[in-house]
Amino acid sequence: MRIFDPHIHMTSRTTDDYQAMHTAGIRALVEPAFWLGQPRTSPASFHDYFDALLGWEPFRAAQYGIAHHCTIALNPKEANDPRCTPVLEELPRYLVKDSVVAVGEIGYDSMTPAEDTALAAQLQLAAEHGLPALVHTPHRDKLAGLHRTLDVIRESDLPPERVLLDHLNETTVEHATDSGCWLGFSIYPDTKMDEDRMVTLLRTHGTEKILVNSAADWGKSDPLATRRVGDAMLTAGFTDDDVDQVLWRNPITFYGLSGRLQVDTTPPPPLHQGNSILRGGE
Amino acid sequence: MLTPRTELDTRLDATARTWLDHALTEATTRQPAWETRFATAGRHCGRHNADPVRALLLTAARPDPPTLTRLYHHGSAAERRALLLALPHLDSLTPPTAALPLVEDALRTNDTRLIAAALGPYAAQHLDAHSWRHAILKCLFTGVPLDTVADLEHRARGDRELARMLTDYTAERTAAGRTTPPDLTRVQTLTGEPPKET
Numbered sequence A: 001m002r003i004f005d006p007h008i009h010m011t012s013r014t015t016d017d018y019q020a021m022h023t024a025g026i027r028a029l030v031e032p033a034f035w036l037g038q039p040r041t042s043p044a045s046f047h048d049y050f051d052a053l054l055g056w057e058p059f060r061a062a063q064y065g066i067a068h069h070c071t072i073a074l075n076p077k078e079a080n081d082p083r084c085t086p087v088l089e090e091l092p093r094y095l096v097k098d099s100v101v102a103v104g105e106i107g108y109d110s111m112t113p114a115e116d117t118a119l120a121a122q123l124q125l126a127a128e129h130g131l132p133a134l135v136h137t138p139h140r141d142k143l144a145g146l147h148r149t150l151d152v153i154r155e156s157d158l159p160p161e162r163v164l165l166d167h168l169n170e171t172t173v174e175h176a177t178d179s180g181c182w183l184g185f186s187i188y189p190d191t192k193m194d195e196d197r198m199v200t201l202l203r204t205h206g207t208e209k210i211l212v213n214s215a216a217d218w219g220k221s222d223p224l225a226t227r228r229v230g231d232a233m234l235t236a237g238f239t240d241d242d243v244d245q246v247l248w249r250n251p252i253t254f255y256g257l258s259g260r261l262q263v264d265t266t267p268p269p270p271l272h273q274g275n276s277i278l279r280g281g282e
Numbered sequence B: 001m002l003t004p005r006t007e008l009d010t011r012l013d014a015t016a017r018t019w020l021d022h023a024l025t026e027a028t029t030r031q032p033a034w035e036t037r038f039a040t041a042g043r044h045c046g047r048h049n050a051d052p053v054r055a056l057l058l059t060a061a062r063p064d065p066p067t068l069t070r071l072y073h074h075g076s077a078a079e080r081r082a083l084l085l086a087l088p089h090l091d092s093l094t095p096p097t098a099a100l101p102l103v104e105d106a107l108r109t110n111d112t113r114l115i116a117a118a119l120g121p122y123a124a125q126h127l128d129a130h131s132w133r134h135a136i137l138k139c140l141f142t143g144v145p146l147d148t149v150a151d152l153e154h155r156a157r158g159d160r161e162l163a164r165m166l167t168d169y170t171a172e173r174t175a176a177g178r179t180t181p182p183d184l185t186r187v188q189t190l191t192g193e194p195p196k197e198t
Helices: A015-024 A043-054 A056-063 A085-095 A113-128 A142-155 A173-179 A195-205 A225-235 A240-256 B005-011 B014-028 B033-045 B047-061 B065-073 B077-089 B096-108 B112-118 B121-126 B129-142 B152-156 B160-175 B182-191
Strands: A003-005 A026-032 A067-072 A100-107 A133-136 A163-166 A182-186 A210-213
Touching (some): A003 A225, A015 A026, A015 A056, A085 A100, A085 A113, A113 A142, A173 A182, A195 A225, B065 B096
């Protein structure tokens, strides 16, 4: 089973996770820029984070045979902090990079005017840079948040077929499907989907334009959640091809809209003994 | 070695060749757009051609030290690597040591691609003895093959301080029950040989 996790925050994960992910069949992933749990206090903190998404993290991933791409954005939560919003002016220089395959995560957190502004501005940046957008739906007041999100997308220059709506569930899937956007589902304990509900949803809605991710980060989460969905699909009678479509081809088609996706994993550089990560602690 | 344009052309399709024509014109005339070309070379010319294409752009643009420094610090790991590899071909640096801070930055990382790229002929010529010795130890530590270090023989010969550092490192590995990498033995041998006249 080959797996592409289209949404996982690897900067929060260990090398053991990378090893386990490779063993589980994960060969490619996209790491969306998001908040760190601890609020940032300046644009410079974003710059260092973005640089890690374009430098160190792909290097770590390559050590374990996993292709790493990222999405870049000011996240909705920190779009409310005037200390952070100047980073919007710096985004264009990041959005041209070869391994940036979307603008994201953007969307709503508390549905404030500041979030309206950041969402609209970044949808425009996506359109201008030939990139699709990863738009997450809010954790609180999700259905209302989805409606407001779709309104902003409709008013933007970015067509819905270049938008992936993420963190969807049973209450939002219908409206999201009608919008013409791609549909993302996060398998995440307690607050989002689980693999059995995901299988039920796939039975109802089919396997087209649906992406499944772990959204694993610094919270209680599982970087192998995508594999558990694949196994649950097979147990439920889906074919290997169905699994491949949801867990590999759909992410490739969506992020491939950027024209920048390269999923043939670069082999790690030849090393005489171990590597800098496993040896660590310098 | 700088890959000549003629050789690159044999690897690029017509679209990429046209893209490179425009990019080199912009670089030579230093239109701001050349810096975007530098960033996007991988997807337009193919990831495997990105290093030589970026080197050509740099040699065409002949950036001054502040521009070069900004390109490095704003670059992805792939861009930084390409810039480090191109350093020996840049005759626009005044003083010639102006790019040393970039080499030192790369040597502080744990990214073996950057460490290896930093230790080319430019570092061989300009890096001070202390930094160079630590770079050699770092290669041994992170598994960067010493074959990638430019001018290794010349700089290691007769370097008694490097010999001491390597002896201590060997002792540390032996105490931990670890093997001694062949590269360590090799450079240790070099340090015991007399320096050659250049």
